[in-house]
Amino acid sequence: MLIRFSVRNFRSIRDNVELSLTKTSLRGLDSNTFQNGNSNLIKSAVIYGPNASGKSGLLRAFKALEFLVRRSSSFKPDERIAPFEPFKLNIQNTKSPVSMEIEFSHENNQYYYQIKFTEDKIEFEELHHYPNSIRTLLFTRKNGSPIKFGESYKGGKKTIEKLLLPNQLFLSKAAENNVESLLPAFSFFGKGMMVFPFLEEYRETSLSKLYAKRLAENNNSNFSKRFNKLICALDTGIVGIQAEEVDWSSYKFPSNMPDDVKERFQDQYKYDIKTQHPLFDGEKEIGVENFEIDEESTGTKSLFVIGGIILDALETGRVLVVDEFEKNMHPSITQFLINLFHNEITNPKNSQLIFATHDITQLSNDSFRRDQVWFTEKDEFGSTSLYRCSDIKGIRLGTPLDKWYASGRFGATPIINDSDFLIEMQSDED
Numbered sequence: 001m002l003i004r005f006s007v008r009n010f011r012s013i014r015d016n017v018e019l020s021l022t023k024t025s026l027r028g029l030d031s032n033t034f035q036n037g038n039s040n041l042i043k044s045a046v047i048y049g050p051n052a053s054g055k056s057g058l059l060r061a062f063k064a065l066e067f068l069v070r071r072s073s074s075f076k077p078d079e080r081i082a083p084f085e086p087f088k089l090n091i092q093n094t095k096s097p098v099s100m101e102i103e104f105s106h107e108n109n110q111y112y113y114q115i116k117f118t119e120d121k122i123e124f125e126e127l128h129h130y131p132n133s134i135r136t137l138l139f140t141r142k143n144g145s146p147i148k149f150g151e152s153y154k155g156g157k158k159t160i161e162k163l164l165l166p167n168q169l170f171l172s173k174a175a176e177n178n179v180e181s182l183l184p185a186f187s188f189f190g191k192g193m194m195v196f197p198f199l200e201e202y203r204e205t206s207l208s209k210l211y212a213k214r215l216a217e218n219n220n221s222n223f224s225k226r227f228n229k230l231i232c233a234l235d236t237g238i239v240g241i242q243a244e245e246v247d248w249s250s251y252k253f254p255s256n257m258p259d260d261v262k263e264r265f266q267d268q269y270k271y272d273i274k275t276q277h278p279l280f281d282g283e284k285e286i287g288v289e290n291f292e293i294d295e296e297s298t299g300t301k302s303l304f305v306i307g308g309i310i311l312d313a314l315e316t317g318r319v320l321v322v323d324e325f326e327k328n329m330h331p332s333i334t335q336f337l338i339n340l341f342h343n344e345i346t347n348p349k350n351s352q353l354i355f356a357t358h359d360i361t362q363l364s365n366d367s368f369r370r371d372q373v374w375f376t377e378k379d380e381f382g383s384t385s386l387y388r389c390s391d392i393k394g395i396r397l398g399t400p401l402d403k404w405y406a407s408g409r410f411g412a413t414p415i416i417n418d419s420d421f422l423i424e425m426q427s428d429e430d
């Protein structure tokens with residue numbers, strides 16, 4: 001479970017911003033909250049703001065941290081730390097480290113983790129946990145100094161420290177060397193969190209193929225049955241889904257393609273999803289007609305991807321971080337998918353959803369508490385700020401959040417200065 005996340009000096013974020021999933025004292029929509037140990041948390045957080053205000057940058061920070069924890073142990077000497085993307089609009093920031101902090105709960109443990117890094121090295125790294133609700137050090141590392149270990153740390157020390165490169169995280173390296181006292185913290189970034197800061201076409205294609213494989217290889221699993229029911233329930237015209245193995249006999253591969261490459265390709269694209277629609281003779285239904293997934297609408301294809309991601313998160317109780325949540329979908333479907341996280345029946349493991357959107361209609365349907373709604377905007381220096389709706393004075397229960405946001409009373413709306421453009425257009429006509 002995520003408790004809070006903060007980042008500084010990353011993309012358009014110059015100063016520290018913090019996203020908290022801690023429940024405030026506000027009343028109402030109790031189904032949107034849950035108790036996790038000593039923490040009262042919310043099940044979802046939605047981020048609004050104009051284009052280029054920093055919403056996606058914040059979500060990309062989650063991905064950057066996940067990437068470094070999961071992958072940095074394999075970095076080569078002198079390899080650049082790719083997620084180093086400092087704020088570029090102030091020269092004082094370009095050489096300063098990126099800083100990230102995260103507090104989370106996983107496998108009945110609570111952790112606080114902080115890192116600071118530049119393009120070529122980890123400047124600082126520290127991990128605490130909370131046995132008996134007392135904050136206790138596991139390790140702390142500062143560039144140029146020996147790593148300091150707490151009494152709770154159990155596992156290799158000097159051996160791993162000698163193997164550690166300046167551009168690698170100790171948490172990543174220790175997990176690679178099976179340090180048991182750090183494995184639960186490490187596993188959160190894979191088993192406890194799913195991050196999709198962008199869903200480009202290649203990502204959507206690969207995810208569709210993944211779900212096709214799962215449907216084909218175990219069509220009686222909970223995931224397969226729920227995936228089928230979800231797609232059929234959302235007014236897509238689909239009455240059934242099945243996965244079929246691709247027939248490669250009629251497909252001609254390039255003559256110079258190596259056999260191992262061909263085999264990997266065939267394994268990756270082994271199955272195709274087929275959708276079933278009712279077939280009629282006049283007004284009489286006589287059976288079903290199979291469709292290729294590419295014959296479906298853009299919205300339906302998006303639903304295949306986001307629906308599968310959401311079911312994965314709900315089934316495993318993970319934190320789902322996703323941008324463009326409403327992509328190509330009707331607001332009513334978006335609302336239905338959001339409410340899956342707020343329903344104790346569909347979300348018994350208290351999975352959490354963090355997403356950015358431009359869909360203002362979601363503020364009008366009483367889906368969110370005020371402490372679940374966040375806004376981003378940039379100042380005159382191009383720096384992103386992040387603030388919570390519940391922290392804005394004058395907002396009460398029953399305030400029409402959608403109307404207030406659309407009118408600009410919360411800020412975080414685009415300011416369009418069209419005077420120069422209109423003058424230029426007029427000069428062209430002259």
